[in-house]
Amino acid sequence: MPLSPDQIAEIEAARSTPRPTLRAVSEGMEAHLYRAHEVLDHGFIRVIDYMGDDAAIVQAARVSYGAGTKHVSNDEGLIRYLMRHWHSTPFEMCEIKLHVKLPVFVARQWIRHRTANVNEYSARYSILDREFYIPAPEQLAAQSTVNNQGRGAVLEGAEAARVLEMLKRDAGQAFDSYEQMLSQDGQQGLARELARMNLPMNTYTQWYWKTDLHNLFHFLRLRADAHAQYEIRVYAEAIAACVKDWVPLAYAAFEDYRMGGVTLSAKAIAVLKRRLAGEVVTQEDSGMSKGEWREFEGVWG
Template sequence: MTVQLVDHNLSDEAVVRAARVSTLGRSSGGARTTEEARDKGLIGFLMRERHGSPFEHGSLTLYVEAPIFVFREWQRHRIASYNEESARYRELRPDFYLPAVGRNLVQVGKAGSYRFEPGTTEQFAIVDAELVNAYETTYRSYERMLSAGIAREVARAALPVGIYTSMYVTMNPRGLMNFLSLRTHREDAAFVSNPQREIEMCAEKAEAIFADLMPVTHAAFEANGRVAP
């Protein structure tokens, strides 16, 4: 799966600037004096007290390649803008998802109280064989319909959710932190989430980009239980 930074205007300074306009008003020419320790303390305060609006200034755009079932989970996060590759207008490539060795396969417990455990060698073999068979069968059906002149928007109905697609997603830091809080599993989080592993893999890549662009904000997010402000 691919998560790449395309564009951004994120910075810890933008959070501080937005917050301080509440008490200092407009600064001359937008300039301000940076005091690192004070800025870090302010961001920590905003995160801890959940004053969220200063974290809405700025945005980043990511390019993502992942299976359709991952996108359906990602796009439930509505504090974002999405443009996805359209199977109405182009033929989808035969790129499909297969779980890596080590991906837990067995669900133990009931809804709301369950865990996933590793599968056996035999179970991995079954998953690989069945998915490859399903992918080959459905993609051949897709190609036969296209060859017969059937519209792409109709033929795509044969394709499974394991086929890869691509999208651009744009969100602000507050929306990104909300996404990360729900789509990563961290035992030290204030509210422990249990996302599907495949979307968590994407979230981990997005978080690495976020931590690089806004290290102070990311550190405050971590220190305050990974709760979006």
């Protein structure tokens, strides 16, 4: 269970005592505040706080660019213009703070996005809970034969059972040793900061993660993509659902230009122009590498 009964009661108590405010409020995001959105088997994301809304993006852009944006007739058009032309600073006016519970190996992948403020649960001071991520059977897959960092066919039958048993057994044994090493019941034991090194990567950790909307969109573009690892992608998808309610105009532009759009190189543009002119273009005379050509064909045929 991601949240204990006491934590759920604390959340409900906070939501039952709203306070008036003069700051910008997003009704869509208010519905998400504090509530835990479950992810994986023991994880969750919770919106703890946020600043700004679609109007804050527009306000910042008009201050920044002044008369240069007056030809844009409405907020949606301006936001789409900003997204289309890669203007980033107006989107930095919106911020969000999340409470995330996630497996350690997902956290290590997540922390590569170095554009946020992070404070993680400290296993130097506190004893971790006995909670591990154990993949659902449909997520147990072999190594891909075409992608060095991806998954291939789903394991089945005896092989799936063998792997699942090892995951459960090893996690449990490691945590048993962790508990036995700690200073307790009168024995001297080992310091928590050292005992934690024996824990497996599928142990759950927690952190507060605060970032602005511009950098959050970059995170979502990479981690909510179909090619991202499943275990981080489901977190990104849960966050994206909150962002869509928070800044619907900005999120719609993001979906259109980033998630659903394609960036073309100068060589790719040249090939498209030649094709439109009726010329048959091959990889050999395109000026592209085999990898570039494969990606080009994946979008344009």
